[in-house]
Amino acid sequence: MDVKTLQCSELDKLQIPLVNQFYKQVYKKGAANKSERVFVLKTNQIICAARLKEVDGNKLLTGVACDPAYRHQGLASQLIQYILRLQTETVYCFPYPHLQRFYQQLGFQLLSAELLPAKLAEQYSRYNNRTPLLSMSYKVSNSTH
Numbered sequence: 424m425d426v427k428t429l430q431c432s433e434l435d436k437l438q439i440p441l442v443n444q445f446y447k448q449v450y451k452k453g454a455a456n457k458s459e460r461v462f463v464l465k466t467n468q469i470i471c472a473a474r475l476k477e478v479d480g481n482k483l484l485t486g487v488a489c490d491p492a493y494r495h496q497g498l499a500s501q502l503i504q505y506i507l508r509l510q511t512e513t514v515y516c517f518p519y520p521h522l523q524r525f526y527q528q529l530g531f532q533l534l535s536a537e538l539l540p541a542k543l544a545e546q547y548s549r550y551n552n553r554t555p556l557l558s559m560s561y562k563v564s565n566s567t568h
Contacts, residue, residue, distance in 0.1 A: 429464055429465070429470070429498070429501070431437050432462070433460055436462075438451050439456070439461060441470060442455050445469040445488070446486065448490075449488050449495055450486065453486050455472075458476075459477075460475040462474070462505065463502070464501060469486065469490075470489065471489040471499050471502045472487075473485075473499075473502055473503060474486040475506065477540070478540075478543050481512075481542070482512065482513070482514045483515050483516065485489075487503065503529050504529065507530070513560050513561065513562050513563060515534070515559065516559050517551070518559060519555075519556060520555060522557075526559050531559040531563070532538065534559055535558060
């Protein structure tokens with residue numbers, strides 16, 4: 424795979440079925456819907472995908488998945504960095520504990536669940552009841568350099 428041919432992009436709403444097909448193959452849970460912004464890293468096929476979900480005016484990064492054949496090559500990091508560069512406000516995520524270091528290397532910081540905006544806190548509580556998760560946030564820098 425030639426890294427130069429990889430492209431990060433936001434999918435058009437009409438292409439959501441493509442990412443859902445990818446999720447069925449590699450993620451086994453969750454599906455994108457047309458209210459979410461969906462981002463992919465692809466060549467002639469989707470290699471990584473991630474979604475930004477709007478929750479009461481707040482952005483939640485979710486559904487980060489990478490084709491197992493391409494893991495551990497920095498591709499998910501590349502996609503997340505692309506997404507974060509496009510943001511103008513804080514982005515939240517609820518990763519599994521074993522992914523804490525991965526998200527911290529991308530600039531996310533642990534955030535006490537009590538400090539989450541109300542609707543995100545509700546969602547976090549629902550998710551966390553099923554599977555232990557972390558609460559993290561990425562604060563967008565307002566610098567112009």
